[in-house]
Structures are given as C-alpha cells and as structure tokens.
Amino acid sequence: MKLRTETVLEGIAEALRDRIAPNLDDGFAANDARIAQTLLAITRLARDDEVANKVEENRRLREIFLDAAPAIDDPTFAERLEAASRTRDPGLRIAELDAETGRLRNLLVELHAHVEQQEGEEARRIDQSIWRALRDIEAPRAPRA
Amino acid sequence: MPEADPDPLETRIADYLCHRIPGADDMQVSALARIHGGISQETFRFNAKWSEYGKPEVKDLILRRAPEAGVVSSEHGVEFAIYEALANSSVPVPAAHFLEADPAWLDRPFFIMDMVPGRPGMIYGTDDPFDGKSERVGRDFWRHLGTLAARDTAALRNSGLRSGDTSDRFWQAELDYWEATLDQDEDIVEPIVRGAIRWLRANPPPEPAHPAIVHGDYRVGNFLFLPDGSISAILDWEMCHIGDPLEDIAWALDPLWSMDRYFPLDEGLATWEQGSGTTIDREALDWWRLFTAVKTSALWTTSEKSFEEGHNREIVLALTVLRAGPFHRKVILDLMEQRGAMG
Structure with a gap:
C-alpha cells in the first residue's frame, strides 16, 4: 500500500494533539500545537478537493460570460466576454489555476458591476444568475474540518 | 565572532520601567508569559516589583507590543489614547501607563497597562x-x-x-x-x-x-x-x-x-x-x-x-x-x- 500525503498529514496532526501538545509546559506553545493540529486537519481535507474546485469555478465563470455576452450593450465588452468564455485552464498546477481564476474573477466583477447599471429584465436575470453562481462556487470552498 | 544575544525581555522591560517611573529602583520583572490577547498585538503578562523613593511597589501588568505585521494596520497609539480618554469613566478599561514608540526599547512600539482581574469568554x-x-x-x-x-x-x-x-x-x-x-x-x-x-x-x-x-x-x-x-x-x-x-x-x-x-x-x-x-x-x-x-x-x-x-x-x-x-x-x-x- 502506498503512503498517501493525506495520511502523513493526519499522522503529524495526531502527534501534535496526542504527544506533543500535552507535554509542552508553556501554555502559549501548547495552544499553538493544538491549533497546528486543527490546521493540518483542514489542509489535509482541502488538498483533495482543491484542483477540482478551482477547475469547476473557472468553468462556471466562463459559462456566465458566454451567457451574458449577447445581452451586453457595449460591443467591445461583449467581445471580451466571448473571448474569455473560450479560454482554457493553462494547466492543473494550483498556481496556474489561481492565475486563471484571478483573471476570470476580475472580469466577473466588471461584468457584475456593468449589469447592475443596465436597465431591463435581461440585465436583472444575469445579475441574479451571477449571485446564484457565486453561491454555488462558494459552497465547496468552506473547510470540511 | 557571534553576535551577543540581546538581554532577556524581562531585563529590557525592567530597564524601561526604571526609565519611566521616577524614583524607581531595584526593578524586578518576573512571571513574564505570552498570552493570547487578540491577533493584532503581541500580549504579555508580567509582575513588576520595585522600590519607589524607598517605598515597595508591586503590580501585575500587561505589555501590548505591535507585531511586525498583522490584521490591523492602525496607528499603534490609538488603543492607548482610548484607554486614557475613558479612564475613570463608566466604560471599564484598564489603566494605561506608558506608550512607547521608540523601537530601541523592545524592538517595536508598545504600551504597558494594568492587568485587570477577570477572564475572556471563549467563543x-x-x-x-x-x-x-x-x-x-x-x-x-x-x-x-x-x-x-x-x-x-x-x-x-x-x-x-x-x-x-x-x-x-x-x-x-x-x-x-x-x-x-x-x-x-x-x-x-x-x-x-x-x-x-x-x-x-x-x-x-x-x-x-x-x-x-x-x-x-x-x-x-x-x-x-x-x-x-x-x-x-x-x-x-x-x-x-x-x-x-x-x-x-x-x-x-x-x-x-x-x-x-x-x-x-x-x-x-x-x-x-x-x-x-x-x-x-x-x-x-x-x-x-x-x-x-x-x-x-x-x-x-x-x-x-x-x-x-x-x-x-x-x-x-x-x-x-x-x-x-x-x-x-x-x-x-x-x-x-x-x-x-x-x-
């Protein structure tokens, strides 16, 4: 059986909780050891989900741009949205995905502010669909521990 | 040649208190311990004993020192100014004694106030x-x-x-x-x-x-x-x-x-x-x-x-x-x- 990174992190967390923290005389340091154990538990669980969550967020943002572009009154901006909807993640490393998420989120903020200023039912529909998408994207980001 | 270790924090606090309290002599700082006092300042409790113009004094005190960086980017003196402004008012605050901006004393700005009895409610x-x-x-x-x-x-x-x-x-x-x-x-x-x-x-x-x-x-x-x-x-x-x-x-x-x-x-x-x-x-x-x-x-x-x-x-x-x-x-x-x- 292969030793998984998650298991290693779990082992370190258990050592901090059960063997290291109880043997520290300094209260501040013992508390830090307990916090470190909690942090390891959170990061252990987050690690498994991280790439999938980021890929899904980027896919969802591109879907919003594709949906919104036809309703945007500024043709240059509409073109930028269409172009962004056709992009792909440059790789699956966290840093690559984060850079892409940053670019897509900046455009989303711009789009959201734009439709808030536009009149009409279609603008309201897009505005509300962005908020619902943000709720969906946020849900799996919450720590599991 | 290795650099000499700086004096322990207890000694440096004692030196500072002697500097700030007129007539203070034989200053002893003990029971210094870092405590959790929020994440925006480093907080330490300690006991100080000294002789002031020959009269023995003893106090439990709190040191609040600015971190190198943290959560709140504010003027360090704000908290001290508030404690002074609300001293002896019906809003209970600790008595604040010394505000020090010169990093020569304890590396970063800090202030010293009374340790107040009581405990925080943990959330x-x-x-x-x-x-x-x-x-x-x-x-x-x-x-x-x-x-x-x-x-x-x-x-x-x-x-x-x-x-x-x-x-x-x-x-x-x-x-x-x-x-x-x-x-x-x-x-x-x-x-x-x-x-x-x-x-x-x-x-x-x-x-x-x-x-x-x-x-x-x-x-x-x-x-x-x-x-x-x-x-x-x-x-x-x-x-x-x-x-x-x-x-x-x-x-x-x-x-x-x-x-x-x-x-x-x-x-x-x-x-x-x-x-x-x-x-x-x-x-x-x-x-x-x-x-x-x-x-x-x-x-x-x-x-x-x-x-x-x-x-x-x-x-x-x-x-x-x-x-x-x-x-x-x-x-x-x-x-x-x-x-x-x-x-």
Missing part, C-alpha cells in the same frame, strides 16, 4: 462561555456599549482616530477604508465581497443622530468578566474610530461571535437604547450587518497576506483565515439573498 469549544452568568454579562455588554455611544467625542478629536474630524458620511469613510484595504491586500479578488460593497454604496444608511466613539471590535472575546458576571474591562480598541454607533451593534451581532446566542437580542437592544438614549433604526442596522461581513472579509484578507508573505506567522492567524474567510463570504451570500439579489 469556541463551549456552549456556556460565561459560566452560567450570561444574564449579567449580556446586560453589562449592552449597557456599556450604549454608554459608549452616548459619550461626547470631543475629547478624542485630536487623538488621531479615524474620522475624528468628520461630521457626516461615516458609513462612506468606513467603507472606503476597508475597500482600500482589500485593494491593497487582496491577491485574487473575491466577487462576493465586491458585490456587497457595490450594494452598500448604492443603498447608504441614514446619518446617525450624533457621532459616537466606535470600538470597532466590540464582541464576545474582547472583554473580561468576573465570577459574578460583571464585565471588568473592555479590551482590544485598535480599530476604534469616530462613526455611527450602529456599527458596533452590528459587529456584536456577527454570527461568528454573536452575543444573541447568550442573551436575548431584543432585551440587549433595549438595554443599549436605554444606555445610549437613542432608538435603533433596524433598517440602518441591517446595512451595518452587511458592512460587518465586508469588514471582517477585509481583515481576513490582510491576515492572509501577512501570513503568506511571512510578516506574521502567528499560527492562529492561518486558522482564522481558513475558517473565517469562507464563513463571512457565506454570511454575505445569505444577507444578499435576503435582499432579493438571487431572485
């Missing part, structure tokens, strides 16, 4: 943080906040507090401040928080009846209480400013640490109204509740940056970021949904 890991005394704690909590809101701000006009020379649009000053913090510290933008900021700007609250001293972090965990439930000290004033008193009420009701878990909300707000002499505008309070979630998000962003860049490696900072960041984005989503943002 995690217990259903009863007040040992069965939540009735008394809750009443004191809201009464003191009401008293603070009623206090004349004139004494603090020149203390360097944010908005100290402003007479209106406090909501805008605060929103501008925290949005600028996000602009400065955010690595990847959070569209949820930015959406909330736009909503807040488009739907401003009415002006308060009068400007008030706003604590800025008034919540469970930032005060001490005694065994009988009375509050002995309100602490952690680093984010204090002049503004709308509803800001502190909304902050106290944030779901991460809300006092209404332990004391009935309506009774708490009525106690505040009695203490302040002001009626709460519930619609305006709702504006400040959304603002609270934005401000907390900005604080966690600054924490994230400090930890990521290695300026502050307090481990509790990382835990706060990982848990509280998503928590407050969820709060924003819930509040925006209540406002009909999702249809």
